[in-house]
Amino acid sequence: MNILVCISNVPDTTSKINFTEDHKAFDVNGVQFIINPNDEFGLTRAIWFQQKNQATVTVVTVGDSSCEPILRKCLAIGANKAIRIDTSAKDGFYVATQLKSLCEKEKYDIIICGRESIDYNGGMVPGMLAQMLKLPFVTNCISMEVIDNVVNAKREIDGGIESISSSLPIIIGAQKGLVEESDLIIPNMRGIMQARQKPLDVIDPVSSSAKSSVEKFQKPQEKESVKLVASENIDELISLLHNEAKVI
Amino acid sequence: MSIIVYAESLNGKFKKSAFEVLSYGRALANKSKKSLVAISINADDPLKLSNYGPDKIISLKDPKLIDFTAQNYANVISEYSEKENISILILSSSADSKYIAPLISVQLEAGLATNVVSIPESLSPLVVKRSCFTNKAFNNTTLSGLINIICVSNNSFGVFENPSKPEIIDESIQSKINSCLKVNSIDKASGTVSIADADIVVSGGRGLKGPENWHLIEDLASVLGAATACSKPVSDMGWRPHSEHVGQTGKPVASNLYIAIGVSGAIQHLAGINSSKVKVVINNDPEAPFFKAADYGIIGDAFEVVPKLIEKLKAFKS
Numbered sequence: 381m382n383i384l385v386c387i388s389n390v391p392d393t394t395s396k397i398n399f400t401e402d403h404k405a406f407d408v409n410g411v412q413f414i415i416n417p418n419d420e421f422g423l424t425r426a427i428w429f430q431q432k433n434q435a436t437v438t439v440v441t442v443g444d445s446s447c448e449p450i451l452r453k454c455l456a457i458g459a460n461k462a463i464r465i466d467t468s469a470k471d472g473f474y475v476a477t478q479l480k481s482l483c484e485k486e487k488y489d490i491i492i493c494g495r496e497s498i499d500y501n502g503g504m505v506p507g508m509l510a511q512m513l514k515l516p517f518v519t520n521c522i523s524m525e526v527i528d529n530v531v532n533a534k535r536e537i538d539g540g541i542e543s544i545s546s547s548l549p550i551i552i553g554a555q556k557g558l559v560e561e562s563d564l565i566i567p568n569m570r571g572i573m574q575a576r577q578k579p580l581d582v583i584d585p586v587s588s589s590a591k592s593s594v595e596k597f598q599k600p601q602e603k604e605s606v607k608l609v610a611s612e613n614i615d616e617l618i619s620l621l622h623n624e625a626k627v628i
Numbered sequence: 629m630s631i632i633v634y635a636e637s638l639n640g641k642f643k644k645s646a647f648e649v650l651s652y653g654r655a656l657a658n659k660s661k662k663s664l665v666a667i668s669i670n671a672d673d674p675l676k677l678s679n680y681g682p683d684k685i686i687s688l689k690d691p692k693l694i695d696f697t698a699q700n701y702a703n704v705i706s707e708y709s710e711k712e713n714i715s716i717l718i719l720s721s722s723a724d725s726k727y728i729a730p731l732i733s734v735q736l737e738a739g740l741a742t743n744v745v746s747i748p749e750s751l752s753p754l755v756v757k758r759s760c761f762t763n764k765a766f767n768n769t770t771l772s773g774l775i776n777i778i779c780v781s782n783n784s785f786g787v788f789e790n791p792s793k794p795e796i797i798d799e800s801i802q803s804k805i806n807s808c809l810k811v812n813s814i815d816k817a818s819g820t821v822s823i824a825d826a827d828i829v830v831s832g833g834r835g836l837k838g839p840e841n842w843h844l845i846e847d848l849a850s851v852l853g854a855a856t857a858c859s860k861p862v863s864d865m866g867w868r869p870h871s872e873h874v875g876q877t878g879k880p881v882a883s884n885l886y887i888a889i890g891v892s893g894a895i896q897h898l899a900g901i902n903s904s905k906v907k908v909v910i911n912n913d914p915e916a917p918f919f920k921a922a923d924y925g926i927i928g929d930a931f932e933v934v935p936k937l938i939e940k941l942k943a944f945k946s
């Protein structure tokens with residue numbers, strides 16, 4: 381079984397989000413980058429397939445050389461091989477086109493993306509890739525088992541859970557639940573050493589154009605400070621919520 | 629050229645977001661002087677949409693589309709978008725709409741922006757403001773497709789009545805099922821309000837000490853007709869189901885009112901609830917970061933404050 385996990389390189393969840401002075405770009409100063417959390421759940425699930433079903437796990441990212449540390453981290457976690465498509469990610473469509481070209485060359489049985497990236501939050505790449513490759517697609521995926529080429533998956537829907545079956549190959553959008561937080565693999569020394577020997581191929585992008593571009597960033601407006609109500613004075617809170625905020 | 633809005637329904641009833649995207653569509657149609665078409669799939673009463681200003685309603689009935697399947701829904705919406713010769717397609721940011729949007733965008737070779745929070749700042753080029761970095765920031769995105777798709781963030785625009793006399797087109801179709809995905813069963817949490825649709829969400833954190841105390845959250849939610857939610861450690865410890873975990877790595881909440889009890893207000897938690905309109909915090913630690921993010925707050929012990937609040941709200945409601 382061949383598994384591809386698509387990895388997006390994102391700022392650590394605790395990062396303060398700042399922009400360059402002209403507001404045109406994200407200010408990477410002092411920011412630590414991590415594997416997009418949804419992708420890490422997906423990668424961990426892939427490693428389980430590797431351990432149980434002898435699957436080969438390839439990780440791929442579309443990005444410049446600054447993305448290599450997180451690819452190395454994926455290798456240290458246990459991926460067999462990494463690929464970097466050497467171009468900067470212009471938009472979701474552009475990234476999906478690059479991934480499509482890779483997936484047409486190599487044959488993958490399972491393609492795992494994250495449900496969404498925590499920086500752009502587009503939630504676009506996996507669905508676009510699925511449609512480009514005309515493959516079945518399960519997003520918000522919280523469980524996946526494969527027996528005899530039949531996939532049984534569960535998907536979180538608004539207010540419930542849906543059970544789905546499909547054939548391989550398939551694309552999924554991973555999220556927490558596919559594996560738990562406590563299942564995430566922290567690379568050990570041996571993994572880190574091995575990662576240095578594992579292949580990290582850099583390949584050229586295919587030509588494609590983006591269908592959107594980000595012009596400028598803005599931070600939310602500063603909020604007014606909180607109105608405190610004394611704990612003996614709950615009537616006042618109810619009155620504020622009713623008369624002032626008009627939410628009850 | 630026209631603008632199409634997909635008005636989502638569940639079990640035949642329109643979701644609130646259907647009226648919001650239609651209100652958004654009306655404002656955009658006025659601004660761009662285009663006609664506004666609403667499309668509904670298996671809705672019982674499509675005429676309900678005429679309160680919000682469509683020029684035309686396409687009401688599709690298809691027994692094969694009773695259950696939501698992304699591929700089939702995407703195919704149908706793409707087909708009618710092409711028939712109507714649209715320039716813009718408007719969807720909500722519900723889980724279902726965000727599932728189908730990227731599929732449609734490839735089918736129509738359209739530009740796509742999700743989490744859009746306001747009416748476009750400019751029409752040509754088409755520039756939309758959207759949230760990013762899990763609500764820690766916004767960006768202005770230019771969409772450059774011949775057709776473009778906008779997914780409107782829930783609760784960001786609001787619902788505005790604008791009665792119209794639309795032309796109604798009833799179509800009964802029998803779509804070809806060409807997806808190899810099969811939906812086997814759906815488990816709905818019954819009787820409760822889902823976080824995505826809720827106007828009010830009541831959320832509990834580790835400060836509640838244990839699952840045995842969750843009746844406080846449930847009782848408060850039931851007085852308010854609210855959905856219940858929790859912080860990440862609470863669902864990690866199994867006090868509450870994962871589906872209630874909100875935040876950067878959980879569900880986003882865009883309710884009118886968010887009440888957080890015994891939640892410290894970590895940056896990852898706040899990221900998920902930033903787009904809620906009014907936030908109330910109840911916490912016994914005046915230094916809890918949540919007080920910086922909230923609109924109203926009570927410094928106090930949840931075990932004393934919440935029972936009183938429930939009692940007073942019951943009196944207020946009756």
Ligand SMILES: Cc1cc2nc3c(=O)[nH]c(=O)nc-3n(C[C@H](O)[C@H](O)[C@H](O)COP(=O)(O)OP(=O)(O)OC[C@H]3O[C@@H](n4cnc5c(N)ncnc54)[C@H](O)[C@@H]3O)c2cc1C
Pocket residue numbers: 393417832833834835836858859860861862873874875876877878889890891892893894895896897900910911912913916928929930931
């Ligand atoms: C990669 C990553 C992703 C994360 N994603 C998320 C996410 O999506 N969502 C999320 O919620 N967290 C997330 N977290 C975790 C986050 O950092 C916090 O640890 C978490 O939100 C804290 O949960 P809490 O507020 O329930 O608990 P605590 O931080 O333990 O806070 C409990 C609060 O209760 C108060 N309290 C105690 N007793 C009482 C009482 N009797 N009455 C009133 N108040 C009381 C305390 O003063 C305290 O403020 C993430 C962390 C990481 C590293």
Ligand SMILES: Nc1ncnc2c1ncn2[C@@H]1O[C@H](COP(=O)(O)O)[C@@H](O)[C@H]1O
Pocket residue numbers: 386387388389416418419440441442443469472475492493494495496497498500501502503504505506
């Ligand atoms: N530059 C990238 N390289 C590889 N995969 C990506 C990239 N950007 C996004 N993805 C994948 O697509 C998912 C959704 O991303 P997004 O559409 O940006 O929300 C991520 O969780 C990744 O799995």
